[in-house]
Amino acid sequence: MATTDLAPAQVELSARRDTVVNDLSIQVATVNGSGSQSSNMVLLRALFQMGIPISGKNLFPSNIEGLPTWFTIRASKHDWIARRKETDFLVAMNPETAEEDVRGLESGAACLYDEKLDLKRFRDDLIFYPVPFDKLVAPVCPDAKLRKLVRNMIYVGAVARLLEIDMGEIENALRKQFKKKVKAADLNFKAVLAGYEFAEKNLEKKDRFQVQRMNANEGKILIEGNAAAALGCMFAGVTVVTWYPITPSSSLCETLITYMKRYRMDPETGKATFAIVQAEDELAAIGMVMGAGWAGARAMTSTAGPGISLMAEFVGLGYYAEVPAVIFDIQRVGPSTGLPTRTAQGDVLSTALLSHGDTKHPLLFPSSVDECYSMALDAFDLAEELQTPVFVMSDLDLGMNFWMSEPFKYPDGPPKRGKVLGAEDLDRLGGFLRYRDVDGDGVGYRTLPGTAHPGAGYFTRGSGHDERAIYSEKADVYVNNMDRLAHKFDTAKRLVPGPVIEENGHGIGIIAYGTSHWAVMECRDQLAHEFGVETDYCRIRAFPFADEVAAFVRRHRRVYVVEQNRDGQLGALLRLTLSAEEISRLRNVLHYDGLPIDARSVTDAIMTQEVGN
Amino acid sequence: MATTTTLPPKKVNRIGLEQAAYKGNKSTLCAGCGHNAISERIIEAFYEMGVEPHRVAKLSGIGCSSKSPAYFLRSTHGFNAVHGRMPSVATGTLLANRSLIAIGVSGDGDTASIGIGQFVHLMRRNLPLIYIIEDNGCYGLTKGQFSATADKGSVLKNGVVNDLPPIDTCALAIQLGATYVARSFSGDKKQLLALLQGAIGHRGTAMLDVISPCVTFNDHLGSTKSYGYVKDHDAPVGDITFVPFFDDITVDYDEGTTTNVTLHDGSRILLKKLDRDYDPTDKSEALRVLTQSHDRGEVVTGLFYVNTEQPNFIDLLNVVDQPLATLPLARVRPPQSALEEVMESLR
Numbered sequence: 009m010a011t012t013d014l015a016p017a018q019v020e021l022s023a024r025r026d027t028v029v030n031d032l033s034i035q036v037a038t039v040n041g042s043g044s045q046s047s048n049m050v051l052l053r054a055l056f057q058m059g060i061p062i063s064g065k066n067l068f069p070s071n072i073e074g075l076p077t078w079f080t081i082r083a084s085k086h087d088w089i090a091r092r093k094e095t096d097f098l099v100a101m102n103p104e105t106a107e108e109d110v111r112g113l114e115s116g117a118a119c120l121y122d123e124k125l126d127l128k129r130f131r132d133d134l135i136f137y138p139v140p141f142d143k144l145v146a147p148v149c150p151d152a153k154l155r156k157l158v159r160n161m162i163y164v165g166a167v168a169r170l171l172e173i174d175m176g177e178i179e180n181a182l183r184k185q186f187k188k189k190v191k192a193a194d195l196n197f198k199a200v201l202a203g204y205e206f207a208e209k210n211l212e213k214k215d216r217f218q219v220q221r222m223n224a225n226e227g228k229i230l231i232e233g234n235a236a237a238a239l240g241c242m243f244a245g246v247t248v249v250t251w252y253p254i255t256p257s258s259s260l261c262e263t264l265i266t267y268m269k270r271y272r273m274d275p276e277t278g279k280a281t282f283a284i285v286q287a288e289d290e291l292a293a294i295g296m297v298m299g300a301g302w303a304g305a306r307a308m309t310s311t312a313g314p315g316i317s318l319m320a321e322f323v324g325l326g327y328y329a330e331v332p333a334v335i336f337d338i339q340r341v342g343p344s345t346g347l348p349t350r351t352a353q354g355d356v357l358s359t360a361l362l363s364h365g366d367t368k369h370p371l372l373f374p375s376s377v378d379e380c381y382s383m384a385l386d387a388f389d390l391a392e393e394l395q396t397p398v399f400v401m402s403d404l405d406l407g408m409n410f411w412m413s414e415p416f417k418y419p420d421g422p423p424k425r426g427k428v429l430g431a432e433d434l435d436r437l438g439g440f441l442r443y444r445d446v447d448g449d450g451v452g453y454r455t456l457p458g459t460a461h462p463g464a465g466y467f468t469r470g471s472g473h474d475e476r477a478i479y480s481e482k483a484d485v486y487v488n489n490m491d492r493l494a495h496k497f498d499t500a501k502r503l504v505p506g507p508v509i510e511e512n513g514h515g516i517g518i519i520a521y522g523t524s525h526w527a528v529m530e531c532r533d534q535l536a537h538e539f540g541v542e543t544d545y546c547r548i549r550a551f552p553f554a555d556e557v558a559a560f561v562r563r564h565r566r567v568y569v570v571e572q573n574r575d576g577q578l579g580a581l582l583r584l585t586l587s588a589e590e591i592s593r594l595r596n597v598l599h600y601d602g603l604p605i606d607a608r609s610v611t612d613a614i615m616t617q618e619v620g621n
Numbered sequence: 622m623a624t625t626t627t628l629p630p631k632k633v634n635r636i637g638l639e640q641a642a643y644k645g646n647k648s649t650l651c652a653g654c655g656h657n658a659i660s661e662r663i664i665e666a667f668y669e670m671g672v673e674p675h676r677v678a679k680l681s682g683i684g685c686s687s688k689s690p691a692y693f694l695r696s697t698h699g700f701n702a703v704h705g706r707m708p709s710v711a712t713g714t715l716l717a718n719r720s721l722i723a724i725g726v727s728g729d730g731d732t733a734s735i736g737i738g739q740f741v742h743l744m745r746r747n748l749p750l751i752y753i754i755e756d757n758g759c760y761g762l763t764k765g766q767f768s769a770t771a772d773k774g775s776v777l778k779n780g781v782v783n784d785l786p787p788i789d790t791c792a793l794a795i796q797l798g799a800t801y802v803a804r805s806f807s808g809d810k811k812q813l814l815a816l817l818q819g820a821i822g823h824r825g826t827a828m829l830d831v832i833s834p835c836v837t838f839n840d841h842l843g844s845t846k847s848y849g850y851v852k853d854h855d856a857p858v859g860d861i862t863f864v865p866f867f868d869d870i871t872v873d874y875d876e877g878t879t880t881n882v883t884l885h886d887g888s889r890i891l892l893k894k895l896d897r898d899y900d901p902t903d904k905s906e907a908l909r910v911l912t913q914s915h916d917r918g919e920v921v922t923g924l925f926y927v928n929t930e931q932p933n934f935i936d937l938l939n940v941v942d943q944p945l946a947t948l949p950l951a952r953v954r955p956p957q958s959a960l961e962e963v964m965e966s967l968r
Contacts, residue, residue, distance in 0.1 A: 227968070228968070229964055229967035229968055230967055230968075231967050239960070239963060242955065243954055243955065243960065244954075245948075245950060245953035245954045246953075247717070247945035247946065247948065247953060248713060248716045248717055248945060250712075250713065250716075267963070271955040271959045272953070272955065274941050274952065277941060277942075279939050279940060279941040279942070280938065280939055280940050280941065281940075281941055281945065281948055281952050281953055282940070282945065282953075283716040283935075283938050283940050283945060285712070285716065285938070287709070287742075288738060288739070288742040289738065291706060291709065291738075291739070292706070292708075292709040292712075292738075292739055292742065293709075294709075295702065295703075295706045295708075295709025295710050295712070295713065295739070296709045296710070296712045296713035296716065297713060298702070298709075298710050298713060299680075299700065299702075299709065299710035299711060299712060299713025299714035299715075299716070299717070300713035300714065300716050300717040300946070301713070301717075302700055302710075302713070302714065302717075303678070303713070303714045303717035303718045303721070303944075303946050304717055304718065304944075304946030304947060305713075305716065305717035305718075305945050305946040306953075307713065307716075307717065321703050322703055322706065325702065325703055329700075415961075415964040416960065416964065418957040418960050419954070422950055423950065423954075455698070456698075456718075456946060456947070457678040457697075457698035457714065457718060457721055458675060458676065458678075458698075458718050458720060458721055458944065458946075459675060459698075460673070460675050461675065462642075462674070462675070462696045463696070464675060464696075464698070465674070465675065465694075465695070465696045465697045465698045465699070466698065466699075467690070467691055467698075467699040467700075467701065468698070468699065468700045468701065469699075469700075469701040470701065470702070470703065471701070478646075479691070
């Protein structure tokens with residue numbers, strides 16, 4: 009591993025006066041299906057291994073081959089890892105988008121491009137680095153069929169040379185990328201070297217950007233949110249997983265399958281301690297979760313907005329019949345098919361209240377890959393403690409992109425399996441009433457099918473039922489049951505992860521959640537340094553909202569609620585719970601173009617409203 | 622146990638339970654509803670097989686049929702799910718606890734209309750589930766609209782004629798992979814009981830389409846799912862006798878006139894052949910008989926197809942023998958070293 013040969017902790021980041029060190033964003037524009045993902049991951053990982061804080065975001069089309077795709081890499085010594093709007097260094101490989109890509113650059117930016125695209129003609133205020141890709145790839149890769157895939161490695165070498173990325177780390181990253189495929193790794197590295205050598209001989213460094221080794225990533229891991237969530241599920245002891253493929257959620261269950269096959273096979277029998285089923289649709293996926301949760305398994309499914317819509321009826325049953333379930337929503341842009349490969353926080357309101365009748369469900373909002381992992385663990389505990397469906401509201405940006413993280417912590421206690429009575433309990437108690445609020449927290453006791461006791465059985469139904477689970481249409485029975493469910497939701501408020509509040513007595517507050525967090529952190533720095541506007545921050549981690557959220561609103565004159573949807577969905581949920589006076593303090597900051605939210609957009613939106621105040 | 626009681630000994634089954642232990646709550650369906658007769662046969666079948674009620678899980682969708690699990694096996698866990706989606710709930714239940722004997726009750730609307738998607742996938746998975754369609758060809762609970770099993774030309778009480786051909790759930794189930802497929806009639810006590818007992822002994826999808834006349838909306842002259850029609854047109858493919866695995870009685874049939882199928886639990890089904898040489902292990906023969914009798918306007922009943930070789934879905938998934946739901950923590954949470962190994966691979 010490369011971490012052993014890192015430079016000493018304190019690195020003097022000095023260079024030419026106008027040189028910008030470890031603070032840049034690279035954008036690579038390619039054609040989908042051209043193998044550029046490997047090249048981009050090599051660049052990203054090499055920078056990561058150089059100890060520089062990074063983020064990489066794949067902006068890809070809903071397509072297997074042929075449509076344009078962009079990959080953005082941000083390296084920031086300040087640890088800002090939200091998407092940056094501006095590109096400092098463009099790698100233009102896609103003829104179809106090249107002109108637009110070049111025209112969109114800020115003056116002074118660099119553009120490395122395929123020579124035959126002749127991009128110089130579009131701008132005279134950029135730094136251009138033409139590279140004859142076809143000429144360079146031919147001698148490296150005699151097999152013409154492979155050239156398309158190897159070609160993109162040439163820009164890795166050229167960019168490495170121009171930005172001074174450590175070639176040792178490039179090779180480490182490349183060999184990690186290709187794992188045991190040594191021949192493929194050798195071939196690709198030859199292409200990297202060809203690019204490097206071409207740049208060394210032919211390209212004069214004229215842009216201001218440069219990277220240097222830092223020591224910010226010691227011990228850290230690089231992982232996608234979906235893989236992190238999968239790990240959380242495995243260590244939570246999930247036993248039944250049912251799913252239906254949908255972007256951007258599929259990789260969660262697919263990664264889970266890989267991990268489970270490796271770590272969850274019974275050593276004695278070679279059999280699985282889990283069942284994973286690809287269902288015929290999301291209706292079946294959630295139905296299977298309902299059956300499994302009812303029968304006592306830790307059961308989950310993972311989907312995206314369209315799947316959530318299909319699950320609505322079953323989730324209402326889960327709420328009313330009180331069946332534990334864990335549902336991951338890796339949000340993408342809707343409505344309908346929408347922009348299926350772009351990110352959003354657009355399912356918040358509909359999922360919080362999913363289904364017909366009076367329903368509401370706990371939602372968890374992970375901001376980081378670490379929280380994808382820990383909230384997966386939390387979600388199973390909450391679902392069983394509360395006997396209700398619980399949603400983990402991730403998004404495409406978090407789920408499908410690679411993020412740095414401290415390593416995940418092993419769960420420190422046994423899972424909380426909730427109130428389940430066994431045969432011995434029933435002997436002692438002489439019986440039980442399924443939906444009676446014995447403990448005053450709104451949560452009854454349940455038994456599992458198969459419990460060897462004549463008093464264990466009860467009839468689970470979505471129709472009106474009394475404390476004994478017997479069919480009833482009586483008005484007072486219905487109202488008492490619904491009021492108990494509301495009371496149970498108050499209990500949820502105490503059990504879900506609370507908000508993270510950073511407060512210094514400033515008059516202006518910001519509320520955000522999920523991936524908006526990273527843009528908000530950077531935005532607060534911009535507001536303070538560029539405009540002298542200091543802010544406090546409340547990062548919401550779950551619905552129902554803890555009481556601290558309302559208290560935070562009350563302590564601030566104006567509170568900006570930042571989110572990635574058009575209508576301010578979390579703001580709307582806040583408005584359902586806050587007083588009229590508290591509501592008057594709320595302002596919306598909304599970002600909904602499908603691209604991951606960036607700090608500059610948030611800063612601009614807040615300042616526009618602040619100027620009016 | 623004291624033996625000096627003066628009361629006559631109550632009849633009990635092989636595990637010492639009276640039939641009353643298998644009863645359910647009072648039915649709220651119409652008097653004379655075929656579904657109630659089916660519930661009675663289910664009670665008898667579980668009683669006679671000596672199945673402990675707690676080992677059973679009852680599942681259903683929505684509709685008149687789906688209310689009926691409340692009317693048998695009172696002490697057994699039951700789950701009345703959403704319309705047309707019982708198969709997925711049953712699947713999840715069995716994934717969580719493979720030791721359960723699951724019985725799902727559905728209707729013709731719940732199966733062949735809204736639920737056809739989940740039905741076909743259930744059949745192709747060969748999930749070890751007893752799947753009963755209480756088939757009256759109409760939607761009783763919403764006052765008698767046609768369902769997708771209504772025969773072409775059958776007439777509603779209000780005169781509406783059904784123009785569309787019916788879905789034959791038995792033919793579909795056989796084609797898709799169910800391994801115990803039968804049709805019966807709620808009024809045929811002997812045949813239905815034997816088929817249900819066979820289904821309990823089978824460890825794959827046992828699909829029973831039981832014609833069950835709707836006395837309120839579909840028991841008139843124009844209906845092909847009325848008591849009168851089925852009685853007149855019933856053409857059994859065999860005279861079925863069920864021999865439970867714990868019963869050592871020998872049934873004596875002439876060589877060559879019976880088919881003898883041994884089920885997973887050791888029980889046997891003896892099919893006395895009637896007018897034709899019917900072999901219930903022959904898939905294409907089963908489909909041929911269904912198609913031909915349909916063309917003749919007959920309601921063929923009996924066990925059409927049985928296959929005890931095909932592995933069921935739970936076996937295919939290679940899950941451990943114990944219920945997944947209650948595996949101890951040590952078996953479902955990998956050790957800390959596993960997490961550390963994964964973390965190292967991500968650096």
